[in-house]
Amino acid sequence: xxxxxxxxxxxxSAFGERISRLHEEGFAKKLLxxxxxxxxxxxxxxxxxxxxxxxxxxxxxxxxxxPFRSFSSxxxxxxxxxxxxxxxxxxxxxxxxxxxxxxxxxxxxLGAIGMTLVGTSALGESLGAFSLPLGMAAAALFxxxxxxxxxxxxxxxxxxxxxxxxxxxxxxxxxLSWCVYYPLRDPEGNIPQSAKIxxxxxxxxxxxxxxxxxxxxxxxxxxxxxxxxxxxxxxKIRVLGGSPEAARYAGIKRTRYYIVIMCLSGVFxxxxxxxxxxxTQTRLLEGLAGSYGLTGVVAALLGMLDPIGVTLSSILxxxxxxxxxxxxxxxxxxxxxxxxxxxxxxxxxxxxxSLISEPGKxxxxxxxxxxxxxx
Amino acid sequence: MMQRSDCINxxxxxxxxxxxxxxxxxxxxxxxxxxxxxxxxxxxxSFGSFVANDHIDLRxxxxxxxxVLGENGAGKSTLMNIIYGMYxxxxxxxxxxxxxxxxxxxxxxxxxxxxxxxxxxxxxEVLSAIDNISLLEDDRLFVPRDRKKVxxxxxxxxxxxxxxxxxxxxxxxxxxxxxxxxxILKLLYTGADVLIFDEPTAVLPPQECDSLFEIIGNLTAEGxxxxxxxxxxxxxxxxxxxxxxxxxxxxxxxLDASEADREGLVRLMVGEDIDMQIPDHRxxxxxxxxxxxxxxRARDKxxxxxxxxxxxxxxxxEIVGIAGVDGNGQTELAETLAGVRHAKGGKVFIDGTExxxxxxxxxxxxxIQYVPADRNNIGSVPDFPLYExxxxxxxxxxxxxPIIDYHKVREEAAxxxxxxxxxxxxxxxxxxxxxxGNLQKFIMARSLRxxxxxxxxxxxxxxxxxxxxxxxxxxIVEAKKAGCGVLLLSGxxxxxxxxxxxxxxxxxxxxxxxRRPEETTVREIGMLMMGGAADGKAx
Numbered sequence: 001x002x003x004x005x006x007x008x009x010x011x012x013s014a015f016g017e018r019i020s021r022l023h024e025e026g027f028a029k030k031l032l033x034x035x036x037x038x039x040x041x042x043x044x045x046x047x048x049x050x051x052x053x054x055x056x057x058x059x060x061x062x063x064x065x066x067p068f069r070s071f072s073s074x075x076x077x078x079x080x081x082x083x084x085x086x087x088x089x090x091x092x093x094x095x096x097x098x099x100x101x102x103x104x105x106x107x108x109x110l111g112a113i114g115m116t117l118v119g120t121s122a123l124g125e126s127l128g129a130f131s132l133p134l135g136m137a138a139a140a141l142f143x144x145x146x147x148x149x150x151x152x153x154x155x156x157x158x159x160x161x162x163x164x165x166x167x168x169x170x171x172x173x174x175x176l177s178w179c180v181y182y183p184l185r186d187p188e189g190n191i192p193q194s195a196k197i198x199x200x201x202x203x204x205x206x207x208x209x210x211x212x213x214x215x216x217x218x219x220x221x222x223x224x225x226x227x228x229x230x231x232x233x234x235x236k237i238r239v240l241g242g243s244p245e246a247a248r249y250a251g252i253k254r255t256r257y258y259i260v261i262m263c264l265s266g267v268f269x270x271x272x273x274x275x276x277x278x279x280t281q282t283r284l285l286e287g288l289a290g291s292y293g294l295t296g297v298v299a300a301l302l303g304m305l306d307p308i309g310v311t312l313s314s315i316l317x318x319x320x321x322x323x324x325x326x327x328x329x330x331x332x333x334x335x336x337x338x339x340x341x342x343x344x345x346x347x348x349x350x351x352x353x354s355l356i357s358e359p360g361k362x363x364x365x366x367x368x369x370x371x372x373x374x375x
Numbered sequence: 376m377m378q379r380s381d382c383i384n385x386x387x388x389x390x391x392x393x394x395x396x397x398x399x400x401x402x403x404x405x406x407x408x409x410x411x412x413x414x415x416x417x418x419x420x421s422f423g424s425f426v427a428n429d430h431i432d433l434r435x436x437x438x439x440x441x442x443v444l445g446e447n448g449a450g451k452s453t454l455m456n457i458i459y460g461m462y463x464x465x466x467x468x469x470x471x472x473x474x475x476x477x478x479x480x481x482x483x484x485x486x487x488x489x490x491x492x493x494x495x496x497x498x499x500e501v502l503s504a505i506d507n508i509s510l511l512e513d514d515r516l517f518v519p520r521d522r523k524k525v526x527x528x529x530x531x532x533x534x535x536x537x538x539x540x541x542x543x544x545x546x547x548x549x550x551x552x553x554x555x556x557x558x559i560l561k562l563l564y565t566g567a568d569v570l571i572f573d574e575p576t577a578v579l580p581p582q583e584c585d586s587l588f589e590i591i592g593n594l595t596a597e598g599x600x601x602x603x604x605x606x607x608x609x610x611x612x613x614x615x616x617x618x619x620x621x622x623x624x625x626x627x628x629x630l631d632a633s634e635a636d637r638e639g640l641v642r643l644m645v646g647e648d649i650d651m652q653i654p655d656h657r658x659x660x661x662x663x664x665x666x667x668x669x670x671x672r673a674r675d676k677x678x679x680x681x682x683x684x685x686x687x688x689x690x691x692x693e694i695v696g697i698a699g700v701d702g703n704g705q706t707e708l709a710e711t712l713a714g715v716r717h718a719k720g721g722k723v724f725i726d727g728t729e730x731x732x733x734x735x736x737x738x739x740x741x742x743i744q745y746v747p748a749d750r751n752n753i754g755s756v757p758d759f760p761l762y763e764x765x766x767x768x769x770x771x772x773x774x775x776x777p778i779i780d781y782h783k784v785r786e787e788a789a790x791x792x793x794x795x796x797x798x799x800x801x802x803x804x805x806x807x808x809x810x811x812g813n814l815q816k817f818i819m820a821r822s823l824r825x826x827x828x829x830x831x832x833x834x835x836x837x838x839x840x841x842x843x844x845x846x847x848x849x850x851i852v853e854a855k856k857a858g859c860g861v862l863l864l865s866g867x868x869x870x871x872x873x874x875x876x877x878x879x880x881x882x883x884x885x886x887x888x889x890r891r892p893e894e895t896t897v898r899e900i901g902m903l904m905m906g907g908a909a910d911g912k913a914x
Contacts, residue, residue: 249768
């Protein structure tokens with residue numbers, strides 16, 4: 001009985017925190033900037049649509065509303081959402097520590113390779129449906145190690161993770177190509193792709209491609225929220241992101257944490273690759289990572305690394321991507337139009353954030369007093 | 376106490392007789408109705424319902440230093456921003472040389488020959504002093520600057536006011552004191568007649584203050600007017616002729632420096648008597664050694680070995696004061712003993728057991744608390760709410776399983792805020808919103824949550840107003856009485872002398888002297904800090 005009331009209190013205070021954060025000036029400002037940015041991007045997009053002679057309302061209907069209209073279209077949305085959400089969770093861990101993990105694409109590739117290796121092996125065949133968790137574990141491990149490379153060279157050689165994760169992407173893409181052309185190539189087919197894996201993720205409903213992956217993605221988001229905002233580990237990650245000097249003061253070993261955080265980041269992006277193989281494609285093929293790597297980064301930043309924010313922005317981006325094909329078919333506007341919208345949204349947000357950020361970060365740097373300047 | 380302040384004056388290379396003896400003369404000047412360079416009448420400015428400046432009058436005459444004294448939040452900065460054209464006053468007038476003017480922007484202020492040395496210097500760091508100053512010359516594009524002419528003019532100003540500074544090197548290579556001189560040159564170059572110094576000594580090491588005061592003396596000797604903002608009483612008494620004391624946005628008194636004394640000024644500033652004396656706390660004997668260092672060496676951020684073999688024992692229940700000019704290894708000593716900097720040689724013992732400085736965890740777990748000098752970025756994460764900063768450097772927060780019990784954390788933080796009188800809207804407030812004094816109280820509360828074994832305080836009262844500083848000092852003494860060892864780094868001699876049981880002087884990364892505060896003088900400590908021999912002769 002006592003425990004129950006305690007829990008209730010806890011929930012209440014957690015809710016109170018969220019409310020008070022929403023009331024905070026900075027938070028409200030950021031939210032406003034994001035909404036305005038989306039709106040401005042759509043507005044500019046509308047100009048281009050008009051130039052193409054397409055009614056913007058029709059186009060935006062297919063892009064933003066249609067994906068939510070029917071059962072099967074929500075299913076299509078969900079299979080786009082899964083990898084975006086998982087990648088966003090993965091990179092959010094890194095971004096929370098001010099580590100820019102731009103290597104989502106490469107880590108997805110590695111995850112996909114891991115899943116395929118297990119799924120097409122004799123062991124995988126014999127395990128049947130049980131090959132799925134094993135494949136996911138392999139995917140998480142592969143991608144974690146891959147991302148860990150960037151964390152390692154950051155910690156020990158001070159190499160910028162922005163550069164290393166991007167470069168690792170190219171290597172991973174080539175590695176995936178090599179895999180589908182040579183060792184993992186389906187011996188019975190002529191196209192460069194792997195054989196079908198032993199088991200697929202079960203579908204959740206009849207008449208929709210929605211599969212178990214979306215549940216895993218949502219679970220990952222919940223894990224992210226709890227770890228980040230309720231555990232000491234998450235607290236340390238956020239201290240590292242908030243002020244590296246304060247982290248040193250608090251006795252947090254930066255080198256160790258950078259590696260651990262990058263690996264953790266890779267676990268989730270790797271899962272995105274595994275689920276893309278096991279849920280959607282059923283086999284390994286080139287171009288499987290698509291643009292999910294960078295879309296995940298956009299979702300994470302758009303949602304300000306906040307669990308709910310990231311979820312909402314992932315849904316928006318997934319809708320844009322799944323609606324883009326319908327829009328192309330119905331209105332003749334290339335689906336690449338969506339990339340332009342995404343780019344515009346990011347640009348506007350960066351612009352808005354730089355307007356509200358504290359002054360004195362430009363050329364005329366404010367020299368603050370004494371030791372603080374050196375710090 | 377008296378003896379001590381005598382000593383402070385004794386170390387002055389710059390004698391301030393000119394200002395102090397001139398008070399009779401000055402009265403004559405006033406009788407002759409000399410026009411002030413700058414005159415403010417009835418300046419009022421409010422922000423919402425808060426009145427920051429309430430009918431303020433201020434006159435600055437040529438050749439005099441007019442100090443504006445007040446606690447943090449008394450309205451000094453608002454007033455200066457009004458003079459400098461950043462804020463528009465709600466009512467009141469500003470006259471320059473007897474003529475009413477309106478100052479709408481800093482550019483206007485410069486046109487009216489008013490200049491301001493900000494606390495944060497407005498310099499392009501990669502440019503030399505000459506280039507920084509020539510930026511003022513012309514803002515039309517594509518017009519080549521006559522660098523040689525600018526240089527000649529600067530050199531002339533340098534000679535006139537005896538300002539010795541390297542004007543060719545990039546500003547970022549100069550020390551803080553030198554950068555400040557570049558700022559002064561910049562103002563003189565614009566032809567400023569009234570120079571506002573906004574807490575100029577807050578950023579300077581003590582020996583550079585003297586050279587700043589010399590320059591201010593030269594400025595007034597040449598007929599410039601100076602407004603000197605500070606809350607350091609000794610400085611104000613030393614260099615100014617007139618003193619205006621502000622409290623809660625009002626002028627409580629304007630008086631001649633010659634008729635002012637420390638105690639009187641404190642009473643005016645604070646509005647009541649506060650006890651500036653720390654009650655005597657030096658009765659009990661120190662306990663066991665809690666932390667000791669043997670041959671400790673460490674490198675600073677630039678990887679220069681600044682700590683060069685220090686042997687030190689800190690006992691329970693004693694305050695060890697460390698004096699030294701900035702950059703002589705004190706910071707590295709404090710950081711190494713706090714476990715946040717790796718030693719590059721030597722040993723550290725906690726309770727007689729040797730520990731590795733590569734494991735910060737050991738230090739935190741052994742209750743070694745550390746109050747760093749930079750409270751905004753090191754002592755706290757500015758973007759975190761207070762209750763989350765409460766957990767910083769705490770390896771054992773209340774938890775249920777792996778989940779932090781934030782409900783309890785918030786309660787703890789709220790209690791601390793209450794008992795340490797931290798003025799804030801609540802535990803959800805972002806730490807960046809707190810004023811320096813309140814943030815320092817919060818960090819003190821966090822550090823003293825459980826009586827630590829060793830409390831390391833690095834410049835704990837730097838930049839704080841009198842009340843907050845006294846509060847922090849009392850807490851340090853309380854901690855000591857509770858049996859905690861304290862290592863106190865400070866640049867404030869009053870603080871060092873009144874708090875320390877032992878005073879240790881560091882120079883070039885080594886301990887060059889140890890004294891009992893009651894058996895030494897500021898002069899002797901000052902000589903040791905400069906690397907001089909103990910008998911007072913510099914080497």
